[in-house]
Amino acid sequence: MSGSYTAAHTPAPSTSAVPAVLMSAAPAESPTVSRDEQAATAVNVPWNVVVWDDPVNLMSYVVYVFRAHFGYPDAKARTLMLEVHHQGRSIVFTGSLEEAEAHVSALHGYGLWATYEKAGEN
Amino acid sequence: MAHGFKRTRKGITARFERPEVRLLQKLFSDVATTLEPEPREDADPLESLVGWDEEVPEPEDPAVRRLLPAASSDPEQAAEFRRLTDRTLREGKTAALRASSLALESDPVLLTPEQAQDFARALNDVRAVLAARLGIESPEDAERVGELTDFSRTETVEDYMAVVYNFVSWLQETLMTALLKTLPSR
Numbered sequence A: 001m002s003g004s005y006t007a008a009h010t011p012a013p014s015t016s017a018v019p020a021v022l023m024s025a026a027p028a029e030s031p032t033v034s035r036d037e038q039a040a041t042a043v044n045v046p047w048n049v050v051v052w053d054d055p056v057n058l059m060s061y062v063v064y065v066f067r068a069h070f071g072y073p074d075a076k077a078r079t080l081m082l083e084v085h086h087q088g089r090s091i092v093f094t095g096s097l098e099e100a101e102a103h104v105s106a107l108h109g110y111g112l113w114a115t116y117e118k119a120g121e122n
Numbered sequence B: 001m002a003h004g005f006k007r008t009r010k011g012i013t014a015r016f017e018r019p020e021v022r023l024l025q026k027l028f029s030d031v032a033t034t035l036e037p038e039p040r041e042d043a044d045p046l047e048s049l050v051g052w053d054e055e056v057p058e059p060e061d062p063a064v065r066r067l068l069p070a071a072s073s074d075p076e077q078a079a080e081f082r083r084l085t086d087r088t089l090r091e092g093k094t095a096a097l098r099a100s101s102l103a104l105e106s107d108p109v110l111l112t113p114e115q116a117q118d119f120a121r122a123l124n125d126v127r128a129v130l131a132a133r134l135g136i137e138s139p140e141d142a143e144r145v146g147e148l149t150d151f152s153r154t155e156t157v158e159d160y161m162a163v164v165y166n167f168v169s170w171l172q173e174t175l176m177t178a179l180l181k182t183l184p185s186r
Helices: A059-070 A074-087 A097-110 B018-034 B045-050 B062-067 B075-103 B113-134 B139-146 B157-180
Strands: A047-052 A089-095 A114-118 B012-014 B109-111
Touching: A047 A074, A047 A097, A059 A074, A059 A089, A059 A097, A059 B113, A059 B157, A074 A089, A089 A097, A097 A114, A097 B075, A097 B113, B012 B113, B012 B157, B018 B062, B018 B075, B018 B113, B018 B157, B062 B113, B075 B113, B109 B113, B113 B139, B113 B157, B139 B157
Parallel strands: none
Antiparallel strands: A047 A089, A047 A114, B012 B109
16 A cells, blocks of 8 residues: 655646556456365355555545545544554454355445455455 | 645636646546446436336446445445435536536636545546456555656556546545545534
């Protein structure tokens, strides 16, 4: 997670056209999907939503998402954000599979790196 | 020169120079293009038409993988999640990028909290794509890129992209400061 960025001076973009570098998709090794046998899923096992650290998302943005999306108070949102930042991950929600999936989808919409997992797995 | 976003009684507002508007609109549009589903040879035309995906492979472009990450360490679960959410996520992100691009046409730019949230998402997605192109994977990488803030001293495309990244980061930070003030204080 990136800290508060404060520019000493506001950089002014030049008038020249932006190069189309954003579009150049670099090839990557294709992922191998292993078809492991899935353990039978217990019906009432709760699921965790985990948010992972990354060097890009601003701390203020992550706090905002935790407050705006989950409705968490500022103090809780900051505690969770710092946990992500210092420990690499944080469980931000625990509930049913359906709820966990919906939250992960919403968090991806915000651009956070979120996953869901059965509670007690990690 | 931009002054960043501020919260006022009318809403969240900012003034931009014309080149800054053009730069941001170009970035929003590039990310929207990046988010168009990767063409697949085996795609069933009818399935594409009705928006049904039998299977959605993990994106090959690392930037798109940042925007649409795997939702589970279990590959089967991640694949199923992707199949069900990929299209909606791409459409949601593209909508926020388009709306933000349009909002930039007003001078000054004036946003409701909802529009400001879309703008924050759009800036965040731009930063994610730039970060992938710049190879930012660790705090050290971020620090190295963070040192470049002067457009007049860019010598390479990568330098230029780094300055753009820092400009967008700075802008998003001012937006978050303004947007956080709109939330009920608790």
